[in-house]
Amino acid sequence: MRRVEIIRHFSKYAAGSVLIKQGDTWVLCTASIEEKVPSFLRNSGKGWLTAEYAMLPSATVTRKERDIKKLKQDGRSVEIGRLIGRALRASLDLTLLGERTITIDCDVLQADGGTRCASITGGMVALEEAIRTLLLTGVLTSNPIKCRVAAVSVGICDGVPVLDLDYAKDSTADVDMNIVMTSDGRFVELQGTAEHNPFTDEQFDVLRGLAKQGCSRLFAEQESTFEAERRCYENCETQN
Numbered sequence: 396m397r398r399v400e401i402i403r404h405f406s407k408y409a410a411g412s413v414l415i416k417q418g419d420t421w422v423l424c425t426a427s428i429e430e431k432v433p434s435f436l437r438n439s440g441k442g443w444l445t446a447e448y449a450m451l452p453s454a455t456v457t458r459k460e461r462d463i464k465k466l467k468q469d470g471r472s473v474e475i476g477r478l479i480g481r482a483l484r485a486s487l488d489l490t491l492l493g494e495r496t497i498t499i500d501c502d503v504l505q506a507d508g509g510t511r512c513a514s515i516t517g518g519m520v521a522l523e524e525a526i527r528t529l530l531l532t533g534v535l536t537s538n539p540i541k542c543r544v545a546a547v548s549v550g551i552c553d554g555v556p557v558l559d560l561d562y563a564k565d566s567t568a569d570v571d572m573n574i575v576m577t578s579d580g581r582f583v584e585l586q587g588t589a590e591h592n593p594f595t596d597e598q599f600d601v602l603r604g605l606a607k608q609g610c611s612r613l614f615a616e617q618e619s620t621f622e623a624e625r626r627c628y629e630n631c632e633t634q635n
Contacts (some may be wrong), residue, residue, distance in 0.1 A: 396547075396559040396609055399428045401520055401620045408537035410497075411524025415517030418561055419507035424472050424517035426525035429496045430531035442492025442539070444522070446479035448514060450503040475511045476501075478584065482515045482544050482575045485583045491539035497525055508562040511544035512573055513556055516613050519544050520620060543578040543617055549602040551594065558605045578614045 397418030406412035411426035432443045452458045462468045466564055479501060499521060501514035523543070529535040548560045550568035555562055565571060572587035587594075587602075594602075 396612060397561065398614065399516075399616045401517065401616055403520065403524065403620050403624070407554045409521070409525075410528045411521035411526075412459065413506075413517045413520045413524070413630060415513050415520075417509060417513045417516075417559070419505060420509050420513050420561075421435055421503070421505040422510060422513045422517055423502045423504055424514060424521040425502075426518075426521040427498045427500070428525055428529070429498070430494075432494045432496055436494065438494075440494065441489045442487075442494060443489065443496045443497065444480060444487060444492075444499065444516065445486050446476050446499040446501065446514075447481060448476040448479060448501045448503075448511070450506060450510070454503045454506045475514070478511060478575075478586075479514050479518055482546060482583050483518055483575060485575075486522070486540055486542055486544045488539045488541055491535070491537050497522060506562070508560050508565040509548045509573075512548050512575075515544060515546040515575060516617070520617055523617075523621070543576070543614055544575060544583060545610045545613035545617065546573060546575040547606055547613060548573050549609070550607045551602070553597060556598070556601045558607055558609050570598070570602070572606075572608070574603070576606065576610040580607070 400416040402414040405414040406425050409425035410428045413424045415422050436443055450459050452461060475634045478497060483499060499518040501511045501518055526540055530538060549572050550557050550560050551570040552564050552568050560568060570589050574585050575583040577583060
């Protein structure tokens with residue numbers, strides 16, 4: 396698995412912000428809070444979480460044209476944004492969020508495969524920061540986060556199962572799969588495609604096992620970002 400680094404408090408104004416680096420894939424994830432919900436949730440007592448995804452023009456070797464020039468959002472970006480939203484909603488009890496909306500914006504600064512997975516893993520930390528802000532300010536009295544979510548890519552390259560595909564492997568893989576999991580070991584979403592030869596039950600089991608290992612590593616990385624802050628706070632309290 397590629398080296399993972401999660402840098403919190405990356406943006407000054409967002410309620411939660413994270414720069415996640417997974418190999419040479421870098422994604423800025425921010426969380427914004429609005430005191431309103433979509434019309435289908437008004438007067439329901441429930442909150443909502445949505446997500447948007449975009450790649451900077453220089454995120455890849457060939458410049459990607461901005462969506463504004465085409466006067467419509469790129470279909471791939473819409474699909475990935477919906478995936479991120481679905482994944483992160485699995486972590487929340489929306490009835491405890493109250494009638495407010497959290498938007499997770501995922502902007503790919505640099506792409507080398509696995510951008511949607513990195514967006515989900517980093518977006519979870521940004522979401523948790525935003526929830527902590529609501530709890531610390533007394534806006535929320537109960538934590539709506541039920542569990543964490545993370546995502547990782549797996550695949551079969553030249554007949555060999557591979558964890559956390561970079562672009563070189565992703566673009567030539569026989570099988571390419573993105574798996575989203577909860578921190579208590581359940582699956583949120585599995586997106587798998589055989590580019591050449593269909594895969595067997597046995598190969599699928601191996602890929603799921605690899606994904607579980609990868610997500611366990613990512614959950615540990617998520618936790619370590621908050622653990623480091625707790626240790627720093629405890630040290631400051633001791634010194635004072």
